[in-house]
Amino acid sequence: MxxxxxxxxxxxxxxxxxxxxxxxxxxxxxxxxxxxxxxxxxxxxxxxxxxxxxxxxxxxxxxxxxxxxxxxxxxxxxxxxxxxxxxxxxxxxxxxxxxxxxxxxxxxxxxxxxxxxxxxxxxxFSYIDNIIESDFISTDSSFNFILTQLRTLSENMNKDPESKIRELKEKIKELETEILEIETTGKVKTYDNRRIIEYLTDLKRKSRDMLGEFSQVEENFKEIMTQIAKKQASEDISKRMLLGYSLDLYRELNNSPQGQSFNGFWGYISTNSEDEITALSEEIISTIIENNIDYDASFLLNLRSSLFAAGNRVVEKNHILTDRMNRVMAQTNRTDRKGLDALYAKIKSKNAEILSNGSDFNDNNFIFIDDIKASLSFPLSKPLRAETEERTTSTILFEEKKDILSQIRALASEFKVDEKKLRDNIFSFSQENKIKTFTLKELTDRYPITKGLEEIVSYISVFRDYCTSVDISDTSTEEIKYLWNSDKYFCVTLPTITIHI
CATH class of the missing domain: 1.10.10 (Arc Repressor Mutant, subunit A)
Incomplete structure (x- = not known):
C-alpha cells in the first residue's frame, strides 16, 4: 500500500x-x-x-x-x-x-x-545522471530485469513439489537444447554491442544507487547514536530506560527490511574469498577491449572494493553504536552498585544499633530447617568491578620439523586481541591491492602492529581459520615491526608467511 x-x-x-x-x-x-x-x-x-x-x-x-x-x-x-x-x-x-x-x-x-x-x-547525483543519460533509455535491460524478478518470485513462492519439478525439467530441456545447438553449429549466441552497452549502463546506475543506499543506512545508525546521546544528556530518563530505548532502536533498525537486506549483502561480500564480482568484472572488461566496444566500463574495476568500503563504514557505525550501549550498561551497573552499597550500610547501621541497645536474639527471631542443606549463593561477597584483563604466561616448546603453525596458534589463546578487526584488515588489504596472495609483512606494513607480539600471533591464527591456505617458508625470513608501550618499536624475525584467500 x-x-x-x-x-x-x-x-x-x-x-x-x-x-x-x-x-x-x-x-x-x-x-x-x-x-x-x-x-x-x-x-x-x-x-x-x-x-x-x-x-x-x-x-x-x-x-x-x-x-x-x-x-x-x-x-x-x-x-x-x-x-x-x-x-x-x-x-x-x-x-x-x-x-x-x-x-x-x-x-x-x-x-x-x-x-x-x-x-x-x-x-x-543520481537525479543528474538520469538527466544526462536520458538519451539512452535501457528499455531492454530494464524489462529483462523486471521479467527475471517476476520469474524468481514465482519460482521461490511456489510450494508445490510437482510444479517445482516441472519447472526444473523444463530448464534442463532448455539447457540440453542450447548445448546441442552449440555442438552442431560451433557458435555461441552473444549480445550485440547495443545490448551490452545498455546492460552496462543499467548496471552502473544500480551500483550507484546501491552505494547511496549504504550511505543512508550509515546515516541511520548515526541518527540512532544522536538520539541516544540526547536521551543520555536528559535528567528525566534513568539509565535502565535509556538502555531499553537504545536496544529498541537498534533492534528496530536491524529487523527492518533495510537492515536485513544489508546483513544479507554483508554476509556474502565479507566472506566470499572467491571474489566472484571482481572476476566477472575483469572478464567483462577484457571482452569489451577485445571487441572494441566504445564504452567506459572503468567503474567495474573498483566495484567490489567500493561496495566493501561502503558496507564496512556501516559495520563500523554498528560497532560504535554497540560500544555506546555497552557504556550505558556499565553506567547502569555502577548505579546499581551504589544503591547496594547504601543498602549494606543501612543494614550494618541497624545491626549496630540493635547490638548497642543490648537486645538479645532468641529462637523466635529465626526459622530452623532440619536435615536440609541450604543452597546458598553470595554473588555480592566480592566487590563489583569492571573485569580487567589478566595476563598469564606459559612456556610453549617448538619442536623442530613439526607443525610450527599449530604451535604458534597455541599462543593466541594467551591474550585478547580483536580478531574481527584483523580479519577485516586482511580482506581490506586484498581488495585495495586487488591481490589474493600476499605475505604477513606486506599486510602489517599497511596495517601496523600496535599490540605487540600477541597481535602477530593472532594474525597467524586468523590466517588459519579464514584463509584458503597458509605457506611458511623453510628458506626465507622476514622482519615484522611492532609497537610496544606506545613509544618503542621492536622487530621480530619470522619465517616468511604467505597467505592465499
Missing amino acids: VAVLSPIKLGQILNDEAGIRLLRARSAPIVISFLYNTFRKNNTQEIPYEVFRLALEDFLTEHVSEEETIESDIDEENIQLMDIASRVKTYAEDWFSEEKRYIFRYYNQNKEEMIRPSPSLIRV
Whole structure:
C-alpha cells in the first residue's frame, strides 16, 4: 500500500533534505559541478581532506567569475579579502556544517581526515545522471530485469513439489537444447554491442544507487547514536530506560527490511574469498577491449572494493553504536552498585544499633530447617568491578620439523586481541591491492602492529581459520615491526608467511 504524501509531510522532506536545499541555493551550479566531478565522475566514494581542498582551489582558479555565488550563500564578513586557501577552508566548513550537510567530514581507521558526499547529495547525483543519460533509455535491460524478478518470485513462492519439478525439467530441456545447438553449429549466441552497452549502463546506475543506499543506512545508525546521546544528556530518563530505548532502536533498525537486506549483502561480500564480482568484472572488461566496444566500463574495476568500503563504514557505525550501549550498561551497573552499597550500610547501621541497645536474639527471631542443606549463593561477597584483563604466561616448546603453525596458534589463546578487526584488515588489504596472495609483512606494513607480539600471533591464527591456505617458508625470513608501550618499536624475525584467500 502506497502511503499518502500530505503537503505537511512533503514540506518537511523539502526542508530536511540537504540536496534539495543545495538545489535551491544560488551557488548550486558551481557547487554541484565541483562535487559531482570530484566524486561521481571519478567513481570515488571518499577522498582525503587535503586532496579535496587542493582540488577545490584548482577548480575555483578556473571559475573565478562564478565564485561570487558561493560567497553570497555564506554568512562570512570580509571573505573577499581572504586568500584562496582561507576561502576554500571556509567553503568546506560551510558545506559540512550541521546546517547544510552537503558533505561529511570524518577520520578513517588510519586517522586520516576524509571527505565523502552525504546520502542526500548522492541522490542529487543520481537525479543528474538520469538527466544526462536520458538519451539512452535501457528499455531492454530494464524489462529483462523486471521479467527475471517476476520469474524468481514465482519460482521461490511456489510450494508445490510437482510444479517445482516441472519447472526444473523444463530448464534442463532448455539447457540440453542450447548445448546441442552449440555442438552442431560451433557458435555461441552473444549480445550485440547495443545490448551490452545498455546492460552496462543499467548496471552502473544500480551500483550507484546501491552505494547511496549504504550511505543512508550509515546515516541511520548515526541518527540512532544522536538520539541516544540526547536521551543520555536528559535528567528525566534513568539509565535502565535509556538502555531499553537504545536496544529498541537498534533492534528496530536491524529487523527492518533495510537492515536485513544489508546483513544479507554483508554476509556474502565479507566472506566470499572467491571474489566472484571482481572476476566477472575483469572478464567483462577484457571482452569489451577485445571487441572494441566504445564504452567506459572503468567503474567495474573498483566495484567490489567500493561496495566493501561502503558496507564496512556501516559495520563500523554498528560497532560504535554497540560500544555506546555497552557504556550505558556499565553506567547502569555502577548505579546499581551504589544503591547496594547504601543498602549494606543501612543494614550494618541497624545491626549496630540493635547490638548497642543490648537486645538479645532468641529462637523466635529465626526459622530452623532440619536435615536440609541450604543452597546458598553470595554473588555480592566480592566487590563489583569492571573485569580487567589478566595476563598469564606459559612456556610453549617448538619442536623442530613439526607443525610450527599449530604451535604458534597455541599462543593466541594467551591474550585478547580483536580478531574481527584483523580479519577485516586482511580482506581490506586484498581488495585495495586487488591481490589474493600476499605475505604477513606486506599486510602489517599497511596495517601496523600496535599490540605487540600477541597481535602477530593472532594474525597467524586468523590466517588459519579464514584463509584458503597458509605457506611458511623453510628458506626465507622476514622482519615484522611492532609497537610496544606506545613509544618503542621492536622487530621480530619470522619465517616468511604467505597467505592465499
